Amino acid sequence: MGDAFNLGRVFGIQFRLHYTWFIIFILITTSLSWQLFPRGYPDWPWFLYWAIGIVTSLLFFASVLAHELAHSLVGRAHGIPIRSITLFIFGGIAQMTKEAARPGAEFKMAAAGPACSLVIGGLFALLWLVTRGVIQPIAAMALWLAYINVALAVFNLIPGFPLDGGRVFRSILWRVSGNYRRSSRIAARVGQGVGYLFILGGIVIMFILHDWLSGLWLAFIGWFLQNAASASYRQVQWREVLHRFSASQAMTSDCPVVLPSTTVDRLVQEYAFITGHSCFLVAEESKLLGILTLHNIKTVSQPDWSVTQVKEIMTPVDKLKVAHPDQDALSILEQMDESNINQMPVVSEGRVIGLIARENLIRILRIRSQLGMK
Numbered sequence: 001m002g003d004a005f006n007l008g009r010v011f012g013i014q015f016r017l018h019y020t021w022f023i024i025f026i027l028i029t030t031s032l033s034w035q036l037f038p039r040g041y042p043d044w045p046w047f048l049y050w051a052i053g054i055v056t057s058l059l060f061f062a063s064v065l066a067h068e069l070a071h072s073l074v075g076r077a078h079g080i081p082i083r084s085i086t087l088f089i090f091g092g093i094a095q096m097t098k099e100a101a102r103p104g105a106e107f108k109m110a111a112a113g114p115a116c117s118l119v120i121g122g123l124f125a126l127l128w129l130v131t132r133g134v135i136q137p138i139a140a141m142a143l144w145l146a147y148i149n150v151a152l153a154v155f156n157l158i159p160g161f162p163l164d165g166g167r168v169f170r171s172i173l174w175r176v177s178g179n180y181r182r183s184s185r186i187a188a189r190v191g192q193g194v195g196y197l198f199i200l201g202g203i204v205i206m207f208i209l210h211d212w213l214s215g216l217w218l219a220f221i222g223w224f225l226q227n228a229a230s231a232s233y234r235q236v237q238w239r240e241v242l243h244r245f246s247a248s249q250a251m252t253s254d255c256p257v258v259l260p261s262t263t264v265d266r267l268v269q270e271y272a273f274i275t276g277h278s279c280f281l282v283a284e285e286s287k288l289l290g291i292l293t294l295h296n297i298k299t300v301s302q303p304d305w306s307v308t309q310v311k312e313i314m315t316p317v318d319k320l321k322v323a324h325p326d327q328d329a330l331s332i333l334e335q336m337d338e339s340n341i342n343q344m345p346v347v348s349e350g351r352v353i354g355l356i357a358r359e360n361l362i363r364i365l366r367i368r369s370q371l372g373m374k
């Protein structure tokens with residue numbers, strides 16, 4: 001997810017904030033501090049409303065982060081690499097570099113999030129029982145957090161893909177039918193239906209109950225779910241397409257090869273500008289030494305191009321991921337996602353025979369789409 005910035009790592013998983021998170025954080029904090037707590041506790045001083053509101057909002061998003069961490073840690077235990085967790089306007093999302101290979105793994109991973117939210121809700125309910133009548137602000141905060149975490153678990157268990165309940169539903173269909181694609185299609189259709197129901201419910205709330213804010217928000221959530229279900233199923237289709245292609249079919253075999261002693265200035269003038277390529281193999285006597293991209297070149301100031309050789313700034317071969325000619329394109333894409341790289345050399349019997357980049361895979365998908373192929 002673009003337009004997000006890194007905040008650090010949690011259990012080795014990159015934690016990120018999308019800019020839309022600030023919108024929902026302000027909305028929730030304002031709603032708690034300006035409406036909910038003042039209505040329920042009119043005797044508090046004004047600064048206490050905002051102090052408890054901010055702390056409650058932050059704890060809510062910490063709960064969302066815990067929900068996504070539960071997915072991620074269970075997924076990682078089943079061999080599914082998790083690249084990052086991003087908080088955004090609709091909650092949180094864990095970015096996986098590949099899908100579950102078995103229905104049981106997907107079931108456990110999907111169910112872990114709601115289960116975590118229910119446990120957190122129970123802990124806050126216990127805190128409310130202990131503090132009610134004793135520390136009113138803490139009790140008020142705990143009561144809302146208990147309710148919202150249980151609501152979060154229930155909402156995510158709606159059987160509409162890509163919600164957790166939709167993934168649980170798909171895993172059950174997958175287990176029964178043995179057909180991953182058909183199960184994904186059914187779960188996605190149900191997810192689209194849930195999205196349309198939310199949109200319809202939002203319209204009813206706006207025009208019959210005249211609650212425009214709640215209705216618009218519900219319709220917006222429905223629109224997001226409908227689009228997410230469609231996009232998730234397209235990704236399933238794309239992954240199946242890539243699985244049918246090998247590296248030798250998708251690679252570029254005419255990738256420019258340059259000597260390690262070539263200067264950056266010469267490479268830019270004689271190769272990059274003329275061929276239009278953005279990636280180059282660095283080799284000597286057919287032995288691959290590394291890969292050079294425009295990103296590597298940008299690390300060198302232009303006045304130094306004439307005295308900097310490509311071997312000084314290339315990514316050396318021992319840090320490269322290498323593909324094999326008969327390796328399927330899907331597994332290559334998963335390796336790229338896991339290692340956060342955009343190209344891999346294709347090697348046969350110790351000799352570089354081509355280069356496969358994300359652009360190669362995107363081109364395959366685009367051409368099949370234009371031809372109406374599935």
